[in-house]
Amino acid sequence: MYRGRFAPSPTGPLHFGSLVAALASYLDARAHGGEWLVRMEDVDRPREMPGAADAILADLEFFGFQWDGPVMYQSQRTDAYREALEQLKAADAVYPCGCSRKEIEGDQYPGTCSHGLPPGKVARAWRVRGEGDFVVLRADGCCAYQLAVVVDDAAQCITDVVRGADLLDSTPRQNHLQRLLGYPLPRYRHVPVVLAADGQKLSKQTGAAALDRGRAGSLLWEALEFREPGAPPELKSAPLADVWSWALRRY
Ligand code: GLU
Numbered sequence: 001m002y003r004g005r006f007a008p009s010p011t012g013p014l015h016f017g018s019l020v021a022a023l024a025s026y027l028d029a030r031a032h033g034g035e036w037l038v039r040m041e042d043v044d045r046p047r048e049m050p051g052a053a054d055a056i057l058a059d060l061e062f063f064g065f066q067w068d069g070p071v072m073y074q075s076q077r078t079d080a081y082r083e084a085l086e087q088l089k090a091a092d093a094v095y096p097c098g099c100s101r102k103e104i105e106g107d108q109y110p111g112t113c114s115h116g117l118p119p120g121k122v123a124r125a126w127r128v129r130g131e132g133d134f135v136v137l138r139a140d141g142c143c144a145y146q147l148a149v150v151v152d153d154a155a156q157c158i159t160d161v162v163r164g165a166d167l168l169d170s171t172p173r174q175n176h177l178q179r180l181l182g183y184p185l186p187r188y189r190h191v192p193v194v195l196a197a198d199g200q201k202l203s204k205q206t207g208a209a210a211l212d213r214g215r216a217g218s219l220l221w222e223a224l225e226f227r228e229p230g231a232p233p234e235l236k237s238a239p240l241a242d243v244w245s246w247a248l249r250r251y
Contacts, residue, residue, distance in 0.1 A: 002034025004160045006060075006067075007149070009041040010052035012204030014059045014211050017164070017194035019223045024191040025162035026065055027227075027251040035068040037156055043074035043081075043148045046140070047205070059211055063220060064244050072156060074148050081143035084151045084181055085136060088128065093180045094136055096123030109133040131176040150174050154183040165190040166201055194226060216240045220247070 006022045008014065014022075029036035038060065040053050057071065088094040097113040098121025104110070111133060117123060124139035136147040149170075153161065168190050178185050194202045202208040211219060217240040224231045224247055235243055 002029060002032035002160055003037065003156070003158050004029035004034055004162060005037040005039055005153070005156060005158050006065075007039040007041050007152075007163075008056050009044065009047070009204070010049060010056060011044075011047050012049050012052055012207070012210075013055050015202050015204060015208035016211065016219065016223065017202035017208065018056075018204070019063065019211060019219060020194055020226050021164050021191065022060065022065060023220070023223045023247075024189075024227060025160075027247060028160065028162045028189070030248060031251045032160070034160070036066075037069055037072070037158070038065075038067040039072040039074070039152055039156065041074050041145070041148070043077075043143055043145060045075070045142065049204075052204075059213075062213055063211070063216055064240055072152060074152065077148065077152065077155075078143070080151050080155060081148055084147060085126065085143070087181060088136065088177075089126075091180065093130075094126045094128050097125050097127045097135070098122050100124070107132065128177065128180070131173050134173055136177070146170060146173050147177060150177045150181065150183060153186055154178070154181070158186050160189070161186045162189045162191060164193040164201075166193050191227070217243050220244070 004025045006025050008018060026036050042048055042053055085094070095114055096117060098117050099112055109127060109132060112118065113121065114129065114133060125135045126137035127133045128136050134146060135144045138144050171188050175185055196202050196208065200206065217238055218236050220240060220243045221231055221236045232246065235246055
């Protein structure tokens, strides 16, 4: 059984890049006769924008996405994350780290605390051994994105992750955690991300324009065309439902 998901972070409203990502996983799930779940990745409370989670769900619904089952909220999953962390601790796969951000240059952690906290340092975060010793529990006590995602993908029995290529770097880290935790590894497919005129990824945090509901049909058409050129041009001004029926027939 195929099970896919779309997992937006409520850091701002949906934009064209999110529509492309949602569509990629949705069409893949439907083409496989599978299920498609929505998970609200509100694990990072400080980065959350009030109201964004509801606005995202309302937009998804307005644009015609139909998800299976209830929406999972990461903000309600603290116990599951804590349990996974305990499992990693019991396996000695993680260690406390007392380094501040300023002390670490570059992406790779130099392993300063991996053999025990050096004298004078106090534990701030927890890191996992291997794959660059990345953080699994942040200094503010918040579960890190990488751990939350693998715990939830396993809990939701996700078989296929289709997401933006901006998350390519995360996949080996997530696979590392899945192996340590004894979870099955989903299949992954990364799709091209939409870039703004300045060459940067469209992003909620940098204020990409929210989806314009008045242009829903043509935005969906444009998202299909971005995914794979060849959508019939006359569909661009067709009602949303017609664009969907073409897309669902095609894939
Ligand atoms: N929440 C992540 C984001 O919005 C996506 C996570 C994922 O698809 O694995 O960028």
